[in-house]
Amino acid sequence: MKILVLNGPNLGRLDLRDSTIYGDLDFPALTTFIEKSAADLGFEADVRQSDSETELITWLHEAADAKLPVIFNPAAFTHYSYAIRDAVAMLKAPAIEVHLSNPLAREEFRHTSVISGVVHGTIGGFGPDSYRLALIALKALLG
């Protein structure tokens, strides 16, 4: 089964970000990890990243139209994008929010997610394993 794994702004440059927070994998390595973890569970993961709110919303509309499950790291948009929240709310298949870090253990502005209320659940704080755990949860949800 095909799924979309969407990633928001600055995640394409994990190589430049604080590795004590986001870990050692650059985005291509993270993509390979997600694709392999997905394949192990029988999913075909289409992994995408964009710094653009518009492009992420276009992809969410595509997922809604195709009734595709979504694993989504909205990055900083998590904390303030009502437009992305509204697009996630239109999804027909299960959606899971993921974060590499644990936003609740970080700065106060990261404690708010405007996305969490419109997804099935949220997994954060486990580095790349956040995505693997989300894939396992998705598998259980889809039966």
Ligand code: DQA
């Ligand atoms: C993040 C957490 C967000 O607060 C941050 O803006 C990101 C990445 C994470 O994966 O830990 O860019 O979503």
